[in-house]
Amino acid sequence: MSEYEPSGASPHPFGQALRGFAEKSPLTRALPSASKHQSVPRGCCVKTPLLVSACLAGEACRYDGVSKPHPGVQALVERGAALPVCPEYLGGLGVPRIPCEIREGLVLNAEGADCTLAFRAGAQLALNVAQTRGCGQAILKARSPSCGCGQVYDGTFSRTLHEGDGVFAALLKKKGVRVWTEENAPFAEFEVEAFSSCAGEAAGAAGGKPRKRGVLLVAYGAGNPQSAAALRRVRAEAERRFVLPARWAYTSETLRERIALARMKSDSVLKALRRMAFERYEEIAVQSLHLIPGVEYDGVLGDVELARRELPCDIRVGLPLLFSPDDAASAAAALLAHVRSFRSGREPVICMGHGSGRHGAAALYQALSDNVRNLDDSVRVACMNGAPSLEDVLNALDFASDEKELWLMPLLSVSGRHARHDMAGGHGQSWRSRLEEAGFLCRADVRGLADAGSFVELWMERLRAVLRSFDRPPSDPAATLQGVCS
Numbered sequence: 001m002s003e004y005e006p007s008g009a010s011p012h013p014f015g016q017a018l019r020g021f022a023e024k025s026p027l028t029r030a031l032p033s034a035s036k037h038q039s040v041p042r043g044c045c046v047k048t049p050l051l052v053s054a055c056l057a058g059e060a061c062r063y064d065g066v067s068k069p070h071p072g073v074q075a076l077v078e079r080g081a082a083l084p085v086c087p088e089y090l091g092g093l094g095v096p097r098i099p100c101e102i103r104e105g106l107v108l109n110a111e112g113a114d115c116t117l118a119f120r121a122g123a124q125l126a127l128n129v130a131q132t133r134g135c136g137q138a139i140l141k142a143r144s145p146s147c148g149c150g151q152v153y154d155g156t157f158s159r160t161l162h163e164g165d166g167v168f169a170a171l172l173k174k175k176g177v178r179v180w181t182e183e184n185a186p187f188a189e190f191e192v193e194a195f196s197s198c199a200g201e202a203a204g205a206a207g208g209k210p211r212k213r214g215v216l217l218v219a220y221g222a223g224n225p226q227s228a229a230a231l232r233r234v235r236a237e238a239e240r241r242f243v244l245p246a247r248w249a250y251t252s253e254t255l256r257e258r259i260a261l262a263r264m265k266s267d268s269v270l271k272a273l274r275r276m277a278f279e280r281y282e283e284i285a286v287q288s289l290h291l292i293p294g295v296e297y298d299g300v301l302g303d304v305e306l307a308r309r310e311l312p313c314d315i316r317v318g319l320p321l322l323f324s325p326d327d328a329a330s331a332a333a334a335l336l337a338h339v340r341s342f343r344s345g346r347e348p349v350i351c352m353g354h355g356s357g358r359h360g361a362a363a364l365y366q367a368l369s370d371n372v373r374n375l376d377d378s379v380r381v382a383c384m385n386g387a388p389s390l391e392d393v394l395n396a397l398d399f400a401s402d403e404k405e406l407w408l409m410p411l412l413s414v415s416g417r418h419a420r421h422d423m424a425g426g427h428g429q430s431w432r433s434r435l436e437e438a439g440f441l442c443r444a445d446v447r448g449l450a451d452a453g454s455f456v457e458l459w460m461e462r463l464r465a466v467l468r469s470f471d472r473p474p475s476d477p478a479a480t481l482q483g484v485c486s
Contacts, residue, residue, distance in 0.1 A: 050076065050190060051130050051138040051172075053147045054084035056182055061086040065096035072187040073139055081190070082139070085129055087146045087168040090454070091122025092340045100145045103155025107145055107167060110157050116167075117376055118340075119146060121333040123168040125454060127175060128330035129461060135177060140169055142181035149179045211282040211314075213470065215239075215246035215463065216272055218288035218300055219413055219450070221255030227414040230450040234289070234459070241460055242467060247272060251296050269303035277311040285466040287318040289413040289450060289459060291331075292364050294356045316469055318462040321455070325367035332371035334454035335411075339379055341452070342445040343407055348378045350393055352423045352431060353411035355383025362386050381411060384422060390431060394438075405441040408432060414448040 055062045056073040076082035089095070098109040100119070107119045123146065130138070140147035148166035153159060169179050180186075215238055222228035231248060238246045249272040250256050256266045267275060269286070276284055286304060290297045297320055304315055321331050339349050351372075353365055362383075369381040369388055380393040408431060410419035423431045424444035432442045449455040 050082040051126075051135040051140075051177070052077065052082045052084050053139070053141040053144070053182075054086040054089070055141055056139065057082070057084040059084060059086065061089050061095055063088075063095075063097045063099045068141060070182045072185070073182060076187075076190065083129070083135065085126045087122035087126040088119065089122065090125040090337070091118040091120075092337050093118055093122070099157070101153040101155040101157060102145050102164065102166070108155060117336070119167040120375060121336050122146070123171045124329050124333035125337065125457070126168055127171055128333075128458065130172065130177060131175070137178045137180070138169075138172055139180045139182060139185045140166070140172075142183050147181075149173075149181050211470075212280055213244060213283040213285070213467075214276055214281045215242065215244050215467075216249055216269070216276065216284055216286045217246055218249050218251065218269055218286060218290075220296065220416070221250035221252040221266075222414055223255055223258070223416045224420075227416060227448060227450070230414060230448060234450050234456055237456060237460065238287075238463060242463070244467075247276075249273075251299055269300055270307055273304070273307040273311060273313070273315065277307075277313050282313055283470050284313050284315045285318065285463060285470070286315060287459060287463040287466060288320060290320040291353070291411065291413065291449075292322045292356065292361045293320050294354075294361050314470070316466050318466040321458055321462070322364040322368060325364065328364070328367035328371040330458060331368055331455075332375055334452070334458055335368075335372055336376055336379060337454035338449070338452035339376075339407075339409070342409070346378055347443075348380065348406040349409060350390070350406060350431075351379065351381045351409050351411040352390075352418070353381060353383045354418065355385035355387075384418070390434070394435075404439055405443075406435070408435075408442055408444040410446060410448055412448050413450050415446045415451070416448075419446045419448065 052073050055068045056070040057077045058067050058069040058074055060067045062068065073082065077084055088097075093115070098111055098113070100107050100109045100115050102108075106114055107116045109115055129135075140149055142148060143152055143161065144166050145152060146166045146168040148164070149169045150163065150165065151161045152164045152166055154162045165173065165179075172179050217231075217235060217238060219231060222231050235246050235248060238244070247267075249267050249269045251269065253268075256268065273284060273286075286300070288297060288300050290300070301317060304317055307313070308315055319327075321327060335351065343349060355365060356362060365381060365383055365386070366388065372379050372381055380388075380396070382388055382390045382393040408423055410423055412418055421427070421430065424446050425432065427433060428437075432444060435442050
């Protein structure tokens with residue numbers, strides 16, 4: 001079972017995809033992993049970072065369960081010079097799967113089912129990886145409904161080609177990425193140069209000595225075994241992916257006190273940073289699991305600023321998931337991928353966010369809501385505080401049956417009191433009770449976003465951006481801007 005799937009849940013294609021990629025590391029590898037690419041020299045990347053279709057790299061992720069390895073692409077990946085990705089995997093489509101083609105703007109499989117939403121969601125998640133990694137060029141699988149460039153099959157399943165691009169290729173082009181296929185890519189022109197890895201191989205200013213680097217992950221806290229297990233998996237994923245020690249800090253004083261009473265260690269952000277400085281860490285990447293830059297995130301920045309004044313460390317902070325409205329598209333795609341892990345039909349889903357009285361934060365929730373609706377109008381975002389409210393969402397939903405069946409899920413990093421009490425509790429003021437009193441049949445998935453592989457992926461890319469900033473020379477303005485809050 002995938003580490004991102006809840007115990008007892010049936011396997012889901014997105015979880016299976018994450019498991020396959022985690023084992024073989026084709027999706028998110030910035031550097032060679034300890035798998036079949038062990039002989040890769042550490043610290044290689046293309047001058048202009050390059051994205052490639054995972055099937056061309058030899059990964060068996062096509063619709064028919066096989067790969068289409070291309071020697072030139074495989075050579076780039078073996079040298080750590082290219083990043084493989086499969087948008088159809090990310091969109092929650094299993095392997096093998098029914099073949100799909102594009103007809104009149106829709107992606108239909110051979111049985112006539114509309115798979116457009118899954119293709120768009122996977123394309124958006126893959127785009128997020130490309131943008132975070134600075135990929136300016138891509139080599140994609142020719143004629144694929146996701147990756148085809150210039151020609152794709154016409155939707156008749158007769159192997160007839162016509163002009164057009166796959167869903168992912170079209171999105172990359174729209175965002176300014178130069179797209180090739182394996183049939184026309186200028187492999188001889190892709191130069192490779194060395195650069196220091198995310199695993200702390202950047203040389204220090206004095207004598208070229210490596211600097212000790214670590215990761216501090218930040219969350220509100222874990223008040224139940226499910227949340228604690230989810231946060232342990234996030235930490236394990238960070239350590240596996242970046243080959244760096246990672247630890248947690250909790251922002252909730254109440255939860256820290258409760259954990260202390262159980263004679264378990266828990267640190268605030270400031271205490272954790274002091275502890276890491278005492279252990280002689282010189283570069284510390286701080287990544288919180290906050291959704292928006294709200295009051296709690298401000299508290300993290302405040303503690304970091306205090307630590308900078310007293311500690312001899314280079315401390316940098318990653319962005320929350322929704323730092324600007326531009327982040328809403330990738331978060332919406334991740335949300336729909338998570339929804340597919342528990343919803344089998346088309347029942348409406350209401351996602352409960354915390355909300356905020358801040359105008360800027362409210363605008364971020366609204367941007368997320370708008371992007372989710374554009375992808376799937378049956379999924380809505382509502383907030384406990386501010387807009388859009390639960391009442392706003394209920395008035396806008398169109399129920400196709402008299403049963404009025406719907407799902408509730410928390411738009412929160414971990415499953416705590418808000419999810420279990422305010423959303424799904426049995427008392428009269430919970431969202432579930434209010435909806436049932438109004439005649440709705442409610443089901444709830446109380447897992448937090450840290451249980452969702454699609455959201456863990458976004459946080460890992462935020463963390464990667466912070467780690468990469470350490471490796472850029474101070475003269476590079478991107479070292480302090482792209483993907484780093486402070």
